[in-house]
Amino acid sequence: MQDFVLLAANLDRLIQALRAAGYQVMGPTLRDGAIVYDEIHAVGDLPQGWGDDQEKGRYRLKRRQDGAYFGYAAGPHSWKKFLQLPRRPVWQAQKTGHSMQITAAVETVPAMAFLGVRSCELHAIAAQDRVFVTDQYRNDSYSQRRAKLFTVAVNCTSAAATCFCTSMQTGPGVTLPCDLEMTEVIDGAEHFFLLRGGSADGEEILRQLPLSPATERHHRLAQDAVRRTAEQMAQGPRHFDSADLQALLYRNYDSPSWDQVADRCLSCANCTMACPTCFCSTVEDTTDLSGDHAERWERWDSCFTGDFSYISGGAVRADTRSRYRQWMTHKLATWYDQFGSSGCVGCGRCIAWCPVGIDITEEVQRIREAESG
Secondary structure (H helix, E strand, O other): OOEEEEEHHHHHHHHHHHHHOOOEEEEEEEEOOEEEEEEOOOHHHOOOOEEEEEEOOEEEEEEOOOOOOOOOOOOOOOOHHHHOOOEEEEEEEEEEOOEEEEEEOOOOOOOEEEEEEOHHHHHHHHHHHHHHOOOOOOOHHHHHHHHOEEEEEEOOOOOOOOOOHHHHOOOOOOOOOOOEEEEEEEEOOEEEEEEEEOOHHHHHHHOOOOOEEOOHHHHHHHHHHHHHHHHHHHOOOOOOOOOOHHHHHHHOOOOOHHHHHHOOOOOOOHHHHHOOOOOOEEEEEEEOOOOOEEEEEEEEOOOOOOOOOEEOOEEOOOOHHHHHHHHHHHHHHHHHHHHOOOOOOOOOHHHHOOOOOOOHHHHHHHHHHHHHO
């Protein structure tokens, strides 16, 4: 598979080629003191020269010393908000005389191009595919949006302190299929992207760009940038062996560690809202004051909310201890039983966006230490 070089000065040509092909381009942009995913119209919308500083319960933008376009780690948003909509109509009902007319909601599904998808995020999308597309309970809304998706993946060349994708074998280099794969390289005054097509659609976009063949030097610079990112995480405090997580959590269902984390957890659901794989939802039925019109809406929900596990006899998980244990055990253990993979991709969002700084990697270590005595 041949690789090409796109000069950073020509990055806008890629965005415009995607737009001309009929895609609504979604990518990183600055808003409200964070790097979030939103619609991109031109290269000026990208967060060039911005990075982020992340730790437990902390996220801050920071200026980089270079002009990197993708020199940041995971922000508060994940791509799931474009595929599994946070809130969407399911049906409407209208009373006419003595009858009720129920009409299913019809969605207008745009063709979208995701620009800047990290490897961990490709794994997150693949995890949701297993939930909504290939599992027995297919979600048509998600499936229709997913079918029209074009992905431009980016190999990570910088990591936040909260990143642990190397522990989950999901990055930092791209390891799953995508339409285009690129690596941003800055070497002195030289700034370019190493590009590779991954599909027929991706190859068609490449043909519209001012490219030059990649040399061995270009490959070496790109590989070195990704390797340094992997080494940064492997040497950090959040690197751990995830091979035995399923068995570890099954053995420690009654660990005293759950009481310790429950004393800190607010059951606020921030971790599940920021998580790129959490998929829980609920439905809401509403009616107007006349009683002639009703609607049903689907919206995101969380296993941390009090009503989520409520059945006729009461809540199955009535306290924070049981809710946190459910979330973490499902994410790292029972997800394997349901979908054949981990539900965690190591993006670190749940760490940065927890108001009290609960760190899932520390909780894993706490359980190990409690077990070993």
